[in-house]
Amino acid sequence: ELRRIPHPPGRVPLLGDVFGANVSTPVQDSMRFARSLGPIFRRKAFTKEIVFVAGARLGADMADESRFAKHVGLGVANLRPVAGDGLFTAYNHEPNWQLAHDILAPGFNRDAMAGYHRLMLDVAARLTERWDERERAGVAVDVPGDMTKLTLETIARTGFGHDFGSFERERPHPFVTAMVGTLAFAQRRNVVPGALAPLLLREASRRNDADMAYLNRTVDEVVAARRAESGGGELNDLLDRMLEVAHPETGERLTAENIRRQVITFLVAGHETTSGALSFALHYLARHPDVLARAQDEVDRVWAGKDEPAYEDVAKLRYLRRVLDESLRLWPTAPAFAREARQDTELGGEHPMRRGAWALVLTMMLHRDPEAWGPDPEAFDPDRFDPKAVRSRPAHVFKPFGTGARACIGRQFALHEATLVLGLLLRRYDLHGDPEYRLRVAERLTLMPEGLTLNLSRRATLD
Numbered sequence: 060e061l062r063r064i065p066h067p068p069g070r071v072p073l074l075g076d077v078f079g080a081n082v083s084t085p086v087q088d089s090m091r092f093a094r095s096l097g098p099i100f101r102r103k104a105f106t107k108e109i110v111f112v113a114g115a116r117l118g119a120d121m122a123d124e125s126r127f128a129k130h131v132g133l134g135v136a137n138l139r140p141v142a143g144d145g146l147f148t149a150y151n152h153e154p155n156w157q158l159a160h161d162i163l164a165p166g167f168n169r170d171a172m173a174g175y176h177r178l179m180l181d182v183a184a185r186l187t188e189r190w191d192e193r194e195r196a197g198v199a200v201d202v203p204g205d206m207t208k209l210t211l212e213t214i215a216r217t218g219f220g221h222d223f224g225s226f227e228r229e230r231p232h233p234f235v236t237a238m239v240g241t242l243a244f245a246q247r248r249n250v251v252p253g254a255l256a257p258l259l260l261r262e263a264s265r266r267n268d269a270d271m272a273y274l275n276r277t278v279d280e281v282v283a284a285r286r287a288e289s290g291g292g293e294l295n296d297l298l299d300r301m302l303e304v305a306h307p308e309t310g311e312r313l314t315a316e317n318i319r320r321q322v323i324t325f326l327v328a329g330h331e332t333t334s335g336a337l338s339f340a341l342h343y344l345a346r347h348p349d350v351l352a353r354a355q356d357e358v359d360r361v362w363a364g365k366d367e368p369a370y371e372d373v374a375k376l377r378y379l380r381r382v383l384d385e386s387l388r389l390w391p392t393a394p395a396f397a398r399e400a401r402q403d404t405e406l407g408g409e410h411p412m413r414r415g416a417w418a419l420v421l422t423m424m425l426h427r428d429p430e431a432w433g434p435d436p437e438a439f440d441p442d443r444f445d446p447k448a449v450r451s452r453p454a455h456v457f458k459p460f461g462t463g464a465r466a467c468i469g470r471q472f473a474l475h476e477a478t479l480v481l482g483l484l485l486r487r488y489d490l491h492g493d494p495e496y497r498l499r500v501a502e503r504l505t506l507m508p509e510g511l512t513l514n515l516s517r518r519a520t521l522d
């Protein structure tokens with residue numbers, strides 16, 4: 060039934076849809092194709108054909124867990140050599156998914172989150188120290204670079220008691236460089252068929268092996284350091300849970316090999332996408348002085364008289380949270396997720412799918428469908444997330460954290476961290492973007508603004 064689904068014009072035998080395809084921007088190419096081809100379309104690279112879902116109605120239908128489930132394919136499958144049966148890359152049927160999910164989920168409940176708050180504040184203080192220096196020197200800050208330092212330190216310290224020392228170095232930590240290498244490699248593997256990979260990606264593949272070895276080595280050191288500590292058994296962080304906790308019903312534990320996979324998974328999934336989300340939000344705040352002023356006014360009011368916000372104070376920043384949601388609507392930093400049919404079914408009542416058939420949901424197009432979001436979906440407007448507007452929209456059309464049983468386990472963690480940091484930054488600085496800057500988005504499975512810098516000035520109210 061693929062024949063009824065449109066594809067780009069000018070398909071080339073053997074090669075597929077090469078026109079308009081750029082290996083370094085597959086997501087943005089797909090956005091363009093969605094605009095001309097509609098809510099469902101297909102693209103072919105060599106022999107591999109992928110169905111994309113870009114419309115809100117079809118995307119919402121794929122959220123039906125009784126008919127669809129996560130599909131481990133493309134970029135996610137390509138990360139299996141690094142992340143194995145870790146939570147993000149596990150197949151639905153692998154027993155380690157449920158085991159790790161049940162052991163780790165309490166690491167994200169309210170009590171656990173409240174415990175991470177103190178460490179999140181400490182890391183944010185390192186960021187503002189650095190930004191104060193830049194401000195005094197009149198030098199612009201590198202937003203994605205510094206947000207990555209912040210989010211890596213946050214997940215490393217809260218989850219694993221580890222300090223990468225990111226703020227003590229100018230360049231990214233080698234862990235980040237190796238991670239970006241493996242993500243970019245996994246993205247490139249999407250368009251190169253397995254049979255041609257040894258030929259076309261020989262050099263890249265060798266570098267990827269070195270990157271993976273570095274990630275493994277780093278993680279093994281983090282785990283060894285914890286094992287060497289005399290076991291306090293306080294179950295305070297994710298690593299404690301991985302090492303010490305048995306499944307409440309079966310008594311089973313994670314194996315050493317699986318723990319290695321989970322630590323890599325959480326160090327990567329736990330910082331890269333949050334860093335992008337913070338960066339896009341800061342870009343839009345700098346671009347929209349009215350939004351910035353309103354968000355600053357909220358922070359000043361809600362956190363008035365407090366040196367440091369308490370855990371409960373973060374969720375009170377309702378408007379700032381809408382700014383974050385609106386940024387994740389336009390640029391969901393994990394830009395797609397794949398869904399497979401659990402049984403023979405019809406997508407949207409019109410596209411037959413056999414059991415096991417799958418499609419890729421293009422999240423940012425689901426988020427920009429005028430049917431769900433109104434006539435001007437490209438405009439940045441946080442008021443789309445005020446409660447009345449949310450109630451007036453169909454369900455399942457906002458999915459930056461994926462959907463169903465395999466949705467993001469770190470959602471609350473990311474939202475708390477990002478809202479806290481944005482609140483602290485807006486309370487302290489005015490943001491001045493370069494008026495010449497045009498948003499460019501770099502892709503490495505995740506999305507990140509490229510070349511985004513901001514100038515800062517300390518706000519008078521704080522002196």
Ligand code: HEM
Nearest residue numbers: 146147328329332333336393396460461465467468469473
């Ligand atoms: C899964 C997005 C932050 C850990 C996912 C998925 C999405 C996502 C879309 C589902 C992927 C799929 O269906 O294939 C995001 C975004 C974040 C974020 C946009 C930040 C703004 C985090 C954080 C952590 C985390 C902070 C950990 C502390 C995970 C894990 C999974 C996951 C472990 C796999 C869950 C499972 O399959 O059981 N995330 N995430 N993420 N995320 Fe996040």
